[in-house]
Amino acid sequence: MIKNNGLVVISNSEKKYSRKYFINREISWIAFNERVLEEAEDLSHPILERLKFLSIFSTNLDEFFMIRIAGLKEQIELSVINTSADEMSPQEQLLTISEKIRPLLKRHEETLMNDVMPKLAEAGITLYRYEELSDSEKERLKDYFLKEVLPVLTPLAIDPGHPFPHLLNRSLNLAYVLRNPKKHLTEDSFHFSVMQVPSVFTRFIKVSGDTRGHHFVLLEEIIQANANALFPGLVVQASFPFRVTRDADIELTEDDAEDLMKTMEEGVRRRKWGEAIRLEVSNKMPDDIRYILKISLEIEEDDIYETSAPINLSDFMYLHKIGRRELKDPPFNGCIAPAFKDKEESIFSAIRKSDILLHHPYDSFSNVIDFIVAAARDPKVMAIKQTLYRTGKDSPIVEALIKAAENGKQVTVILELKARFDEENNIVWAKRLEKAGIHVVYGLIGLKTHCKVTMVVRRDANGSPRIYLHIGTGNYNPSTAKLYTDLGLITADPDLGSDAINLFNYLTGYATDIKWKKLVMAPLNLRERTLRLISREMECHTEKKPGRIIAKMNSLVDEEIISALYDASNKGVKIDLIVRGICCLKPGIKGVSENIKVISIVGRLLEHSRIFYAENSGNEEIYIGSADMMPRNLDRRVEILVPITNPILKSQVKKILLTYLSDNTKARLLNSDGSYSKLFPKSNSNRINSQESFFISELKDSQTSSTRKVKSLVSRRID
Numbered sequence: 123m124i125k126n127n128g129l130v131v132i133s134n135s136e137k138k139y140s141r142k143y144f145i146n147r148e149i150s151w152i153a154f155n156e157r158v159l160e161e162a163e164d165l166s167h168p169i170l171e172r173l174k175f176l177s178i179f180s181t182n183l184d185e186f187f188m189i190r191i192a193g194l195k196e197q198i199e200l201s202v203i204n205t206s207a208d209e210m211s212p213q214e215q216l217l218t219i220s221e222k223i224r225p226l227l228k229r230h231e232e233t234l235m236n237d238v239m240p241k242l243a244e245a246g247i248t249l250y251r252y253e254e255l256s257d258s259e260k261e262r263l264k265d266y267f268l269k270e271v272l273p274v275l276t277p278l279a280i281d282p283g284h285p286f287p288h289l290l291n292r293s294l295n296l297a298y299v300l301r302n303p304k305k306h307l308t309e310d311s312f313h314f315s316v317m318q319v320p321s322v323f324t325r326f327i328k329v330s331g332d333t334r335g336h337h338f339v340l341l342e343e344i345i346q347a348n349a350n351a352l353f354p355g356l357v358v359q360a361s362f363p364f365r366v367t368r369d370a371d372i373e374l375t376e377d378d379a380e381d382l383m384k385t386m387e388e389g390v391r392r393r394k395w396g397e398a399i400r401l402e403v404s405n406k407m408p409d410d411i412r413y414i415l416k417i418s419l420e421i422e423e424d425d426i427y428e429t430s431a432p433i434n435l436s437d438f439m440y441l442h443k444i445g446r447r448e449l450k451d452p453p454f455n456g457c458i459a460p461a462f463k464d465k466e467e468s469i470f471s472a473i474r475k476s477d478i479l480l481h482h483p484y485d486s487f488s489n490v491i492d493f494i495v496a497a498a499r500d501p502k503v504m505a506i507k508q509t510l511y512r513t514g515k516d517s518p519i520v521e522a523l524i525k526a527a528e529n530g531k532q533v534t535v536i537l538e539l540k541a542r543f544d545e546e547n548n549i550v551w552a553k554r555l556e557k558a559g560i561h562v563v564y565g566l567i568g569l570k571t572h573c574k575v576t577m578v579v580r581r582d583a584n585g586s587p588r589i590y591l592h593i594g595t596g597n598y599n600p601s602t603a604k605l606y607t608d609l610g611l612i613t614a615d616p617d618l619g620s621d622a623i624n625l626f627n628y629l630t631g632y633a634t635d636i637k638w639k640k641l642v643m644a645p646l647n648l649r650e651r652t653l654r655l656i657s658r659e660m661e662c663h664t665e666k667k668p669g670r671i672i673a674k675m676n677s678l679v680d681e682e683i684i685s686a687l688y689d690a691s692n693k694g695v696k697i698d699l700i701v702r703g704i705c706c707l708k709p710g711i712k713g714v715s716e717n718i719k720v721i722s723i724v725g726r727l728l729e730h731s732r733i734f735y736a737e738n739s740g741n742e743e744i745y746i747g748s749a750d751m752m753p754r755n756l757d758r759r760v761e762i763l764v765p766i767t768n769p770i771l772k773s774q775v776k777k778i779l780l781t782y783l784s785d786n787t788k789a790r791l792l793n794s795d796g797s798y799s800k801l802f803p804k805s806n807s808n809r810i811n812s813q814e815s816f817f818i819s820e821l822k823d824s825q826t827s828s829t830r831k832v833k834s835l836v837s838r839r840i841d
Contacts, residue, residue: 188370369396456486487603498526589619669695
């Protein structure tokens with residue numbers, strides 16, 4: 123047992139927990155994606171929102187195959203004996219994953235084809251099969267095909283002289299069976315060809331010439347129906363869509379990367395051509411064609427997934443963008459923080475008066491943008507430093523930073539080039555920022571910079587420099603900020619300002635021996651501090667003053683943290699965890715975790731905020747930050763936890779946590795076997811949807827007629 127500043131740390135060597143007390147990470151993720159599917163099946167959602175969840179389910183699964191399945195396959199290929207926390211081997215995990223995913227895909231397909239698409243058609247959004255069209259409609263689409271599409275298409279013959287092409291990752295393709303009447307005299311003789319469906323066209327082609335209509339046919343069906351123009355002199359016997367998913371994890375040896383920018387650009391290019399991991403095919407594809415694809419792509423039978431639905435449901439997000447508001451959730455723009463409403467008072471004056479807590483998207487992300495824009499324009503601001511992880515394609519924040527540099531301010535940006543699936547976008551921004559004269563740092567070797575911090579150095583009226591900060595749980599991305607729940611703190615606290623100086627010096631220089639005043643940082647001390655907080659709660663726990671921990675995060679994977687929570691549970695500490703995605707902890711096991719309750723909330727918004735609460739014998743401590751409880755966040759990323767010390771803001775954050783814990787509509791209770799159960803309210807009047815509660819709470823503060831209209835719509839949704 124180690125004592126440190128009054129906090130007690132239980133060494134992880136004092137108690138070990140059997141592997142049977144851990145849930146497999148990959149199986150837990152599948153359970154999360156099943157909850158996304160449940161949202162698509164939820165009849166209370168508007169129909170286009172249900173389609174959105176079907177699309178998200180598919181996109182999630184793509185990334186799971188490209189990263190997690192690819193990693194397991196690589197372990198097998200390299201003969202790596204690396205069992206998971208629950209001691210499943212890579213082979214066992216792959217088998218179990220396949221067994222669990224296939225029934226979900228069947229539910230996904232049936233929900234789309236038998237429920238969502240028919241209801242969309244009733245609402246006037248129709249996806250026709252090509253054979254259902256009238257002769258005049260077919261003629262118009264044939265003309266479109268010949269003039270627009272045909273010149274772009276490139277059919278590729280497959281024979282001894284033409285090897286199988288390296289098809290792009292996640293591209294939609296067509297396999298053709300062709301017969302030459304002069305050459306192929308038997309049914310088992312044919313030509314075989316493949317062709318990528320071009321991504322330069324929208325996949326949803328309007329059937330009618332009426333530009334206001336919402337009647338579509340898929341591009342691949344138009345190509346299939348007019349394939350004779352592709353193969354003159356041959357008979358197109360059949361064609362079948364298919365799609366390949368490839369290993370997309372960029373392996374980077376940073377010690378050898380002299381130019382990280384060039385290395386990442388090359389890695390992004392290689393991602394398109396990684397090893398094939400999954401093959402999706404039409405269930406109408408005959409066995410011999412399927413076999414050709416299987417052998418050519420060098421995959422196993424277990425890697426083939428067939429469907430009767432259109433392949434690549436991720437593309438169906440296109441239909442969600444149709445301007446049919448009555449088929450979507452009512453819009454909500456978020457509120458302006460009261461401290462920022464007074465146009466006569468500067469933002470910096472408001473921040474000096476008191477710390478400001480933002481709860482997105484209920485509080486508009488424009489509050490954060492306004493803070494950075496004000497810093498860029500203010501002549502008293504001398505410097506701006508910011509970390510950027512995911513910024514989006516059209517970023518007003520990046521534009522503000524460029525404007526700040528043009529205004530003569532010292533601007534430094536730590537831009538993480540290794541942000542998965544945002545590498546290409548970040549490379550573009552890095553080049554533009556550098557061109558504007560901004561100091562761009564690409565992060566640290568061996569670490570991802572994942573913390574969300576903006577530091578503004580301003581000379582106040584008395585002539586002394588003062589540091590203003592924004593520290594958040596989410597990315598500086600205005601688009602996702604409308605869809606993700608996050609917290610942000612805007613403050614002029616001098617201790618936090620001092621810590622921020624050290625943080626940026628750590629990121630840009632060689633600072634390591636840092637004396638932190640308030641911030642907690644990974645990989646330096648976040649793991650240690652988390653363990654200390656849990657251990658202290660154990661020591662503080664008495665019958666009169668019971669210990670209490672509440673934590674909200676995206677994922678809980680780290681075995682040492684889980685073991686510490688088990689220890690605390692055994693001491694009698696009540697623990698409530700709100701874990702959106704992966705959770706490897708098993709709650710409710712007598713003698714191990716009987717005092718731990720875990721819920722997951724999947725709803726209209728993506729739960730993304732991270733919060734840690736400790737009762738501490740009545741001296742409550744609350745932290746918000748960027749880190750999940752995963753080895754990668756604790757050990758291989760730069761993360762920040764910031765304490766909430768203002769009593770009013772502490773009360774607000776605690777109220778947010780308690781609102782989540784009261785949710786009995788979207789919350790699911792994690793069982794000790796890894797499954798999730800619905801929570802059923804006693805009556806409709808007792809229904810609590812935490813996200814809708816936050817919407818209603820914010821809407822009460824607004825008096826505009828348009829907001830009252832939205833409030834009415836939201837209220838009807840809840841009733």
